[in-house]
Amino acid sequence: MKVTVDFEECLKDSPRFRAALEDVEGDVAELELKLDKLVKLCIGMIDAGKAFCAANKQFMNGIRDLAQYSSKDSVIESSLTKFSDSLQEMIAYHTILFDQAQRSIKTQLQTFVKEDLRKFKDAKKQFDKVSEEKENALAKNAQIPRTKQHEVEEATNILTATRKCFRHIALDYVLQINVLQSKRRSEILKSMLSFMYAHLAFFHQGYDLFSELEPYMKELGAQLDSLVIDAAKEKRDMELKHSTIQQKDFSSDESKLECNVDAANGIVMEGYLFKRASNAFKTWNRRWFSIQNNQLVYQKKFKDNLTVVVEDLRLCTVKHCEDIERRFCFEVVSPTKSCILQADSEKIRQAWIKAVQTSIATAYREKGEEAEKVDKKPSLSTGSVGSPESVSKEKLIKGESALQRVQCIPGNSNCCDCGHPDPRWASINLGITLCIECSGIHRSLGVHFSKVRSLTLDTWEPELLKVMCALGNDVINGIYEARLDKMGLKKPQNGCQRQEIEAYIKAKYVEKKFVDKYAESKLAVRKPSLSRKSSENRLSVSDKGARLEEQSVISSRSSVKSNDSGIQFSAEGSRELLSSAASSNSLYDTEHDKKDEKRDSSVFQDTSHLKKLLPGPQLYQSAFERNLPSMAEALAHGAEVNWVNTKANNSTPLIQAVRGGSLVTCEFLLQNGANVNNRDVKGRGPLHHATMLGHTGQVCLFLKRGANQHATDEDGKDPLSIAIEAANADIVTLLRLARMNEEMRESEGAYGQSGDETYQDIFRDFSHMASNNPEKLNRFQQSDSPKS
Secondary structure (H helix, E strand, O other): OOOOOOHHHHHHOOHHHHHHHHHHHHHHHHHHHHHHHHHHHHHHHHHHHHHHHHHHHHHHHHHHHHHHHOOOOHHHHHHHHHHHHHHHHHHHHHHHHHHHHHHHHHHHHHHHHHHHHHHHHHHHHHHHHHHHHHHHHHHHHHHOOOOOHHHHHHHHHHHHHHHHHHHHHHHHHHHHHHHHHHHHHHHHHHHHHHHHHHHHHHHHHHHHHHHHHHHHHHHHHHHHHHHHHHHHHHHHHHHHHHHHHHOOOOOOOOOOOOOOOOOOOOEEEEEEEEEEOOOOOOOEEEEEEEEEOOEEEEEOOOOOOOEEEEOOHHHOEEEEOOOOOOOOEEEEEOOOOEEEEEOOOHHHHHHHHHHHHHHHHHHHHOOOHHHHHHHOOOOOOOOOOOOHHHHHHHHHOEOHHHHHHHHOOOOOOEOOOOOOEOOOEEEOOOOEEEOHHHHHHHHHHOOOOOOEEEOOOOEOOHHHHHHHHHOOHHHHHHHHOOOOOOOOOOOOOOOOOHHHHHHHHHHHHHOOOOOOOHHHHHHHOOOHHHHHHHHHHHHHHHHHHHHHHHHHHHHOOOOOOOOOOOOOOOOOHHHHHHHHHHHHOOOOOHHHHHHHHHHHHOOOOOOOOHHHOOHHHHHHHHHHOOOHHHHHHHHHOOOOOOOOEOOOOOEOHHHHHHHHOOHHHHHHHHHOOOOOOOOOOOOOOHHHHHHHHOOHHHHHHHHHOOOOOOOOOOOOOOHHHHHHHOOOHHHHHHHHHHHHHHHHHHHHHHHOOOOOHHHHHHHHHHHHHHHHOHHHOOOOOOOOOOOO
16 A cells, blocks of 8 residues: 555654645545535436436336327337337336446445545544644743753653654544545545446346347338338329319319118218207207118217107108298108208208108118118128128138138248248239248339238238249249359348348349259250241140130030120129029039149149240240249249240230130239230230130139220120120120229219229129139030140
8 A cells, every 4th residue: 555644754743744744635625525526416417317217207108108099000009018118127227227326426425525534634633733732832841941940840741741642643644644545546446336337237238128129120110111112102092082083073062962772881861951940049050960770860060979850750751841031941740840951052952852752761661671681691692792791702811811821832931032930921923922021122123023912911812812822932932043052152041131131132033143044045055946846836736726616615606696685784683693694604614623723733843845945935835734833934034924926826825824724824924914905916815715715714804904895806806795606694794794884984084983883793703703613613615624
């Protein structure tokens, strides 16, 4: 230990000793000021920290309130709850930090100041006192003359005692000084080290907490990217709708009221009317009136209880009211009371009077309608979009069933690109499953490379599910990653940086760097004439068979007159026709459907003969043979999806898929950009060929995808004429309904919607039947299996 004040100098009481004391005393006084200031600052910091924790806690409670408010949105609720829990833990860590600061800085340094520095001050007071007494004894001893021996002896004794006392106290004082100087260092360093360790523990706890939270935050960030894209799309749609509405003619501000006795919500008609009060002042009040449950009711605000004007419409009548001063009035009279109402115009008054009269007639005719509706069971021919049977069908192709069916395919239980388990997204044109992060990257590629859809949130058509089941991650990776091992590259795994995965996906699907180019290089050294000739000979065989088949289909069927009275349509009649057509006319027979399922179930088919073809012809031939893996391979090698076979009447792969009789193959080509309106040299497109061959499911698919049903072939026949000539009632039904729906949209103008609900429902039923229950449909021509 370094001695600040020397003990020997203390005994001498030299000027050097006195100077050292002055330095020490000044240093201790300054130290006391610095420590007092530091303790006060620490107290202020702790108080501010406690205020911060209190404010942070209030903020966290606000987040929890927002989470509870957003209980209908599971994503927001779960995210905010998780974040508030993390903030709650951080508040606890902050509180521990401030408690440690109080113990290490405030308490410890205050103890040092109050105890050790106080001892130093007490020792200094005693030293100053005895030092003064020593000086007085020396002065008194020096002043006594020699002659006064008695006084000399007394003064000498006092001086001796005073010196002994001074030496004792001075030595204690010096010891106190030296101990204080040594302890000062340890106390300050110990206090600050404890404070810094408290910070270290605080930041370690925060780091561990957010390290556990980071994967969830990354997943939420990827989901947020998807939400931003969807929000932008919705914004564009709303802006388009807004622009369309602005262009609408608003020359008449009158509300359009429609009476619908079969409304799903039970409200026959509703709108604003003025009602004259029954009080003495006869005041008029504007209220929202409606006819529902055979009653006339009104309310002032939406959340108000309904006020019943007429209990039972069967017991009332309605008439014009021309004997009062106000215009457009009418009166509803019941056995117990009368109610005078006023409309905004004559047109609205007439609409209300007609609605009340219609409701009165309906109430008489359909007494007890509610009880009948409860017991009534919908059927295929009379069910609506919202019927239980339709709903059950929707459940079969939505949610967990789609996820389970797709994930059962080999390799689909992990993300196709990064291996993340339990993927919930899919690329429908590639036929693969993806995790949420890779799905965001696929979206950024554009729909011409990858079309992303959720396996749990979106609705899945049956034929699209079959496309997914016919391909899968193992098949597609076998094509797009064929050269990965040869190139010495490693596939990125789950947990890699997003930039690395994004670069890999672009190289895989956009640049196609890992597709095996060996087959193409081998074809390049062959004689073009030989390859082309063999390809043309092979392709011409299927076309010849298809042409013979088309002729036999047309010639074997009796002609049917094309007058409009032959087939009649209505909202109910079209459904009845659909039911009868479905039982007699069809897409597949049972035997043919079994062969189809057997061929489609074999994912890895023998494609040795196909690999000898160029990509375009390979796609063309594979489309006829229903070989989706080979078609995917051809597209990966650069095949044009709308490739034209000039040696076979300019036929396209989509036309070949029609001839092959596979609805799934057509769906796959359409998802990859096939043009549904490309026609061959005879002017026949896919819709013409599907109509000639009686492929009802394909006709339905092409109509849904915008096929031109008015296009005529070289004989001047459109698909409807061909269907009528072939006596195919179900296809005639579809084509006429599609034409009626098109006319409805045109009549509604730019603001027209998708058309009649019956039309949409019938097409949905046909699509489900063609994909899920083809045995319910019977083909006209039994020999319609693919010819190779």
